[in-house]
Amino acid sequence: MLSSSLPAAMSEPVRFHAVLSAKAHPCDTCPARALSICAAMRIEDLGRLATARVTQRVEAGATFIDESEPADHYFNITAEAVKVYKLLADGRRQITGFLFAGDLLGIAFKGGYAYSAEALTSLSVCRFPRRQLDRLLDDFPMMEKRLLAMASNELAAAQEQMMLLGRKTAHERIASFLLSTADRQERLGGSRDRVQLPMTRSDIADYLGLTTETVSRVFTSLKKRGWILLKSNSEVQVAERDALEELATGLE
Amino acid sequence: MLSSSLPAAMSEPVRFHAVLSAKAHPCDTCPARALSICAAMRIEDLGRLATARVTQRVEAGATFIDESEPADHYFNITAEAVKVYKLLADGRRQITGFLFAGDLLGIAFKGGYAYSAEALTSLSVCRFPRRQLDRLLDDFPMMEKRLLAMASNELAAAQEQMMLLGRKTAHERIASFLLSTADRQERLGGSRDRVQLPMTRSDIADYLGLTTETVSRVFTSLKKRGWILLKSNSEVQVAERDALEELATGLE
DNA sequence: CGGGACTTTGAGCAAATTCAACCATTGTGG
């Protein structure tokens, strides 16, 4: 089965990496090598990047970036998934993004992260001191361009998310979320219609501006319509992509 | 009165600019000179930037960027205000930002703007062909850094807006909007507590994920509490900043 | 197998929307 390659690829690469990194160049075996800023560098230049690099192990549920901390590091997510969120004084939470392999974290504002980050599953992240990376950027303009391109993409995604949060109904939000998550996982080598959901319903709710109950209700509603199949709590199969797409884009 | 300097500065600079630009360097008199990417360049290097530059007149209500067009230009807003928005198939609209003097527009994704932009009042924008500016960036790394910094700031603002749209109540949204608009205008040389609102209630609603009616109701509600004064439809005076700040940050 | 965390389902509720009417401001042509 073709689709079985995704779950395997998503749960194993960190261990694989750890085994080989002692001998080979650590970036050679990095599952995110081709996806992230590192792709902007020639293999012989990766050395300087690698010396600045530290692999940090993060356990499932651990917060490795806190909203209040000074932004001293960039983090490269090499595998698995991470959630990025902000909190309101009374505990209300908005998840501003889920990050997967190749995503860069740590773009800061006024010296502070203005968000927290937590691992959805145990994973390793590739960490760079901000100062060192910033200095590296002076010598590798391609990397700076890449960074700018990544920021542009994130900005476009953020605007799309504002549209979702400000103007879409609960059903439209869930449909949009399932499709964009599916697209993302397809780009990372997964199946087109099997969507892995490493986050809880409550995470999804906090990402979409809904409550867990509503997320759950909409999932069952879409299931009853035959548009999705709930394989397990953390896997959804898209059955009627066209219907979901119409829903997601507001074609009523 | 100190605060009178803002309305003057916000309504006149374009004409001022037009008068002097024939003689002086066009960027010298640009009201956004110190605020935008241009600030990253020495005065003697501005020449190359200026040759790429075209001043484009935009009438009030005119759309000068369309969601569907290829992203061929960057635009520098030198004065006044602009709204940036996205549309859903059935006409629902999400305004993703209001831009003021010094703001740059045109960061693109996959070759297209993914948003439209419309002038709130008649104004002139400073336009650069994308290709030329991109080439310029190779020679002026400071400018590229500045661009990255601006994108980072926008990203942080976008995350803040996601929090607002996903988790704040109508009252909290309006309070946040008034305060952030006030801050912004203060940074542009305006008064701390007199907030100019060059956009309609409907624009505010589409920015905050509400309806015009709700925006109007919340304004009157805040007025009744004595926290704001409605000087006119397009000017609000902040009377109880602390109360608004508590409201905006969710301190119930 | 048992217990805690997560998810689903149900019933009632509330914040914000919809629909509708009215008011204010502005600009235009008679």
Place this chain on the structure above:
DNA sequence: CCACAATGGTTGAATTTGCTCAAAGTCCCG
């Protein structure tokens, strides 16, 4: 210069979508 149309803003009543509160069902994982 004024009447009045047009646009934008406010207010009210009814409605609805999604939320809150509550309880029961599932799924892991030890």
